[in-house]
Amino acid sequence: MYSVEDLKTIVEDALFSGIHEPESYSSYLEEAQKYSISAGGKRLRPCILLSVCEMLGGNVADALPYACALEYIHTYSLIHDDLPAMDNDDFRRGKPSNHKAFGEDIAILAGDGLLTRAAELMSEDMIGSISAGKVYAFNAILSCAYDMVKGQIADIKAVDVPDDEYFNFVHRNKTAALFLAAFQAGAYLAEADDEVLTDMSKAGIIFGMAFQLYDDYLDIDTDKTLSYAQYLGKDKSKEMIAEYLARLSEIIAKYENNETLRALTLPEI
Amino acid sequence: MYSVEDLKTIVEDALFSGIHEPESYSSYLEEAQKYSISAGGKRLRPCILLSVCEMLGGNVADALPYACALEYIHTYSLIHDDLPAMDNDDFRRGKPSNHKAFGEDIAILAGDGLLTRAAELMSEDMIGSISAGKVYAFNAILSCAYDMVKGQIADIKAVDVPDDEYFNFVHRNKTAALFLAAFQAGAYLAEADDEVLTDMSKAGIIFGMAFQLYDDYLDIDTDKTLSYAQYLGKDKSKEMIAEYLARLSEIIAKYENNETLRALTLPEI
Numbered sequence: 001m002y003s004v005e006d007l008k009t010i011v012e013d014a015l016f017s018g019i020h021e022p023e024s025y026s027s028y029l030e031e032a033q034k035y036s037i038s039a040g041g042k043r044l045r046p047c048i049l050l051s052v053c054e055m056l057g058g059n060v061a062d063a064l065p066y067a068c069a070l071e072y073i074h075t076y077s078l079i080h081d082d083l084p085a086m087d088n089d090d091f092r093r094g095k096p097s098n099h100k101a102f103g104e105d106i107a108i109l110a111g112d113g114l115l116t117r118a119a120e121l122m123s124e125d126m127i128g129s130i131s132a133g134k135v136y137a138f139n140a141i142l143s144c145a146y147d148m149v150k151g152q153i154a155d156i157k158a159v160d161v162p163d164d165e166y167f168n169f170v171h172r173n174k175t176a177a178l179f180l181a182a183f184q185a186g187a188y189l190a191e192a193d194d195e196v197l198t199d200m201s202k203a204g205i206i207f208g209m210a211f212q213l214y215d216d217y218l219d220i221d222t223d224k225t226l227s228y229a230q231y232l233g234k235d236k237s238k239e240m241i242a243e244y245l246a247r248l249s250e251i252i253a254k255y256e257n258n259e260t261l262r263a264l265t266l267p268e269i
Numbered sequence: 270m271y272s273v274e275d276l277k278t279i280v281e282d283a284l285f286s287g288i289h290e291p292e293s294y295s296s297y298l299e300e301a302q303k304y305s306i307s308a309g310g311k312r313l314r315p316c317i318l319l320s321v322c323e324m325l326g327g328n329v330a331d332a333l334p335y336a337c338a339l340e341y342i343h344t345y346s347l348i349h350d351d352l353p354a355m356d357n358d359d360f361r362r363g364k365p366s367n368h369k370a371f372g373e374d375i376a377i378l379a380g381d382g383l384l385t386r387a388a389e390l391m392s393e394d395m396i397g398s399i400s401a402g403k404v405y406a407f408n409a410i411l412s413c414a415y416d417m418v419k420g421q422i423a424d425i426k427a428v429d430v431p432d433d434e435y436f437n438f439v440h441r442n443k444t445a446a447l448f449l450a451a452f453q454a455g456a457y458l459a460e461a462d463d464e465v466l467t468d469m470s471k472a473g474i475i476f477g478m479a480f481q482l483y484d485d486y487l488d489i490d491t492d493k494t495l496s497y498a499q500y501l502g503k504d505k506s507k508e509m510i511a512e513y514l515a516r517l518s519e520i521i522a523k524y525e526n527n528e529t530l531r532a533l534t535l536p537e538i
Contacts, residue, residue, distance in 0.1 A: 023438075025419075025422075025423035025426075025435060025439070026418075026423045026442070029418060077381075080377055080378075080381060083354075083377065085368075085373030085374045099354075105354045105355050106422065106425070106426075108352065108354060108377070109349075109418050109421055109422055109425075112346075112349060112380075112418050113418040113419075115381065115384055116414045116415045116418060117415060120408070120411035120412055120414075120415055123408035123412075126404045126408075127404055127405065127408055130399060130401070135395045135396055138392045139389070139395075142385060145389075146382060149298060149378050149385060150294075150295035150298055151295070153297055153298045153375065154295045156378075157294075157375075166294060169292075
């Protein structure tokens with residue numbers, strides 16, 4: 001079984017080799033894409049996808065284009081999120097954000113290019129060989145990528161009096177959607193049956209909700225716009241995160257060879 | 270055989286029904302998408318796709334998701350093109366541009382959502398039933414959508430001394446790519462053989478080059494940044510457009526039932 005570090009190394013290599021070769025008149029496009037991809041991060045989404053696929057008996061190498069596609073989608077969303085008209089962030093993981101390094105126009109197009117490349121990469125893989133699992137994985141990734149945009153819109157256009165329903169909508173879509181895609185695509189690529197798919201879909205949502213709430217919880221004293229953690233308060237937030245992780249642990253415990261997936265999704269916090 | 274008007278009507282209906290139902294917290298997303306889709310236009314790309322498919326013996330209804338995907342991609346590119354950091358256009362086809370009507374943040378996300386929806390729509394169709402032709406059509410559309418972004422980058426980052434090679438790169442990618450996608454996807458969906466595919470690929474590029482040069486030619490006296498038509502001059506531009514259209518006509522003349530495709534691509538100018 002691959003370790004978390006193994007999977008991360010596999011993903012890193014594939015992410016760079018999956019970007020198009022730059023052409024002279026348009027080389028900024030791939031330069032800007034590689035700039036944001038090299039900003040790093042834990043590669044949680046692609047590693048979860050590969051780990052779920054392997055746990056369920058699928059082939060990691062075959063799942064790699066889908067894992068990269070998911071990370072490209074995540075990366076494009078960060079580039080567009082940082083734009084002045086959006087969150088207006090000058091820095092991302094300690095480096096100037098994409099538009100600070102390349103200009104807003106290139107940043108918009110680099111994001112567009114990454115989203116396009118994500119789908120193109122999956123289409124190239126399907127030309128090589130087609131299976132129902134691949135088509136379902138591709139659909140799960142795109143469907144969740146659309147949900148993510150819905151979550152971003154809901155986040156921007158906050159309601160006057162936010163409540164649990166509102167925060168759950170934002171977290172479910174803005175954050176949990178791409179984790180749902182990771183769990184679902186991994187399962188589809190392993191040709192999992194409906195019962196397993198249901199488990200993995202639940203796991204994806206639960207992990208994503210816990211992930212975003214924990215992220216808010218870490219910034220509970222500094223966030224300027226009301227976060228869900230601030231809305232709930234420290235104690236209730238901790239309680240909910242623990243509850244999510246207990247439910248996730250219960251699902252994952254049903255499966256053999258779950259060590260890597262546990263290491264990715266159930267750290268001690 | 271469907272007429273141009275028939276195809277346009279079919280496309281219009283499908284474009285609107287292909288957009289997701291809005292949800293309460295994120296309804297701006299679909300509102301903004303429908304706003305730009307309803308701005309109209311000739312629907313040239315999707316109609317060419319359907320027309321090529323029908324001319325080559327394929328089924329128009331089966332090709333419709335791919336035609337809509339192509340138009341969503343075209344529409345997202347217009348929304349992002351109009352942004353202040355890009356062309357900064359306040360109007361598009363006589364209506365306020367998307368960001369003028371909804372704000373820059375929503376416009377960025379509406380574009381992202383349309384590109385995502387384009388790929389998602391094709392994935393939904395492939396879940397329904399899969400064929401090699403569909404996978405190739407999907408790949409052709411995404412590959413050309415990536416080329417389009419390359420063309421936009423090259424257009425923005427103009428070279429100091431533009432020459433034929435530079436202008437051809439920009440026109441080939443920024444404009445001709447999506448017409449290439451229309452011709453190729455239509456042929457793939459009709460399960461055309463390699464020889465026909467080669468013809469249709471040539472036709473797509475040639476029509477796209479003629480289309481952009483004619484567009485530049487119409488604005489030859491008013492364009493503020495050097496266009497290819499200005500670079501070539503009026504006489505040479507007219508000559509090149511005529512040459513392109515003669516070559517296109519020769520290719521299309523090889524095929525029976527070409528009346529609708531001729532009407533779409535070979536108007537008297």
